[in-house]
Amino acid sequence: MYIIALLAVLAVSLHMLWPHIVGKGAGYGASNLRAAKWAFEHVGIEGKTLYELGCGYGSVLALAYKMGARAVGVEIDPIRALMCKLRCPRCRVLLADMFKIPLNDADVVYIFQYPSVNRKLAEKLNKELRKDAVVVSYYWEVPDMQLLSKNDKMKIYIYKPKSL
Ligand SMILES: C[S@@+](CC[C@H](N)C(=O)[O-])C[C@H]1O[C@@H](n2cnc3c(N)ncnc32)[C@H](O)[C@@H]1O
Known part of the structure; x- marks a missing residue:
């Protein structure tokens, strides 16, 4: 019994x-x-193409869709990608590595990753995003991008790409 619980x-x-x-x-x-909603209201996502890199089980993606975005989720874990699609059938959900997905058509990118991952992602975001695109990062700041706005209490940060 204990073994089964431990394995689970x-x-x-x-x-x-x-x-x-x-x-x-x-x-x-x-x-x-609430933090994601604050950021989405702040940047205005209605009618915009929003990518969530690592969309998990889809709660943020579904919120973005409800707020009028063309919502695209990228998720590397097949179970989370499936749950995300079930949660938001009108969202586009890609089972893929976010580092391999082109982002040139994104207006808004949402991330909640770890600091070391944000550092790696910043390179890709600065290279691929249009100059008027914005990046919303929950919990961790993104180094090497241009900070536009933040809400320290909610731990949410909004950036634009840094010109290379
Ligand atoms: C901290 S969770 C954030 C989940 C969701 N975005 C949220 O904010 O509630 C990070 C997610 O990123 C996914 N992930 C990690 N590395 C990834 C990669 N290289 N490509 C796509 N998804 C990835 C994980 O499977 C996980 O679902």
Whole structure:
């Protein structure tokens, strides 16, 4: 009995953490939806193409869709990608590595990754995004991008690409 419980805990932990363990990005954690909503209202997402890199189980993506965005989620974990699609059938959900998805048509990019991942992502975002695109990062700041606005209390940061 204890063995089964232990194996179940191990399996769930691995499922949550594997992108981090294999060096692809952050493990699973959920954004504060009030913070995401604050940022989406702040930047205005209606009618815009919004990518969420690492969309998890889809709560932020569904919110973006409800607020009028063309919502595209990218998720490396197949179970999370499936749950995300079920949660928001009208969203586009790509089962893929976010580092391999072109972002040239994005107006807004939403991320909740780890600081080391944000550092790597900044290179891609500065290179691929249009100058008028914005990046919203929950919880962790993004180095090497131009900060436009932030809400320290909610731990949410809004950037534009830095000219290279
Ligand atoms: C901290 S969670 C954030 C989930 C969701 N965005 C939110 O804010 O509630 C990070 C997510 O990124 C996904 N992820 C990690 N590395 C990735 C990669 N290279 N490509 C796509 N998704 C990735 C993880 O599977 C996980 O679902």
